Amino acid sequence: MTTDAQEQTAELEAIRHVDARRMLVLTIAIVATVAFVILRLVVALSDHYPLPMDEWWDDLMHATLTDAGVIIAWVPAIVGGTIGMIVIGLLLVLVLWWRRGRGDAANMAAAIVLVVAIGAPMAAIIARARPDDSLAERMATSFPSGHTAVATTVVVTLGLLLRRWYVWLAGAVWVVFMMWSRTYLHAHWLSDVIAGMLEGIVVASLVWCAVEALRDRRAQRSDEPAPTES
Known part of the structure; x- marks a missing residue:
């Protein structure tokens, strides 16, 4: 009896912990959504x-512009470009499937696909002009930054799935590096990369919450006793 009671208590504590974590992530997603909408309105x-x-910020980037800095800035720009993210995205999905199962792999795949599906049309519709002296893209698709949105989505998704502080730390450094890169190359305004970061936080958080909810539903169904034949 004591063992059963202890197991039930531990199970309830685990459920409370999961629910609290999910509520925190959902709250962060809501706050990021509100911040994105406010920034979008200000830009409009x-x-x-x-x-x-x-x-x-653009003046500051001009003042610190060097040949070496441009070379360094192109690293995340290339890695986070279309081809780079396709390759990295596929590798991440495959590794997650191999090491952690198809649920985590599907989470990553869905998050990347969704952030691109939302961000690319949004940027085309908003059609904000890039800085005149852009060293990278020239098309008027500046808001939000797609590079930053995808980078943030990958980082937040990995952080939520792996639950390791060093993943969050390394991921935060990468996102800041990406934001700096896009503005150092004058491919985006500062508000563009902030919007991209917020978009990535929202998409990654909501997809993770949705996947976790589906997992709970499947677990509940598997725990239900099979109907007995009369």
């Missing part, structure tokens, strides 16, 4: 012209 009200913080 400025007629998509650069905000004061955009001009300040």
Whole structure:
């Protein structure tokens, strides 16, 4: 009896922990969504012209521009480009499937596909002009930053799945590096990369919550006793 009671208590504690974690992630997603909407409205009200913080940051990037800096900035730009992210995305999905199962692999795949499916059309519809002296892309698809959105989505998804502090730390460094790269190359305004980061947080968090909910539902169904034949 004591053992059964202890097992039930441990199970309830585990459920509470999972629910609390999921609620925290969902709250962060809601806050990030609100922040994204506010930033989008501010940019729209400025007629998509650069905000004061955009001009300040762009001037700072100009002041620190060097040949070596440009070479370094192209590293995340290339890695986080279309071909780079296809290769990295496939590798991540395959490794997750191999090491952790198809549930985590599906989570990563869904998050990457969704953030691109949302971000690319959004950027095309908003059609915000990039800085005039862009060293990378020239198309008017500046808001939000797709590179930053995908990078953030991958980092947040990995952090939620692996639950390791060093994954979060390394991921945060990579996202900041990507944001710096896109603005150092004058491919985006500062508000663009902030919006991309927020988009990535929202998509990764909501996809993770949805996948976890599906897992719970499947677990409940498997625990239900099979109907007895009369």
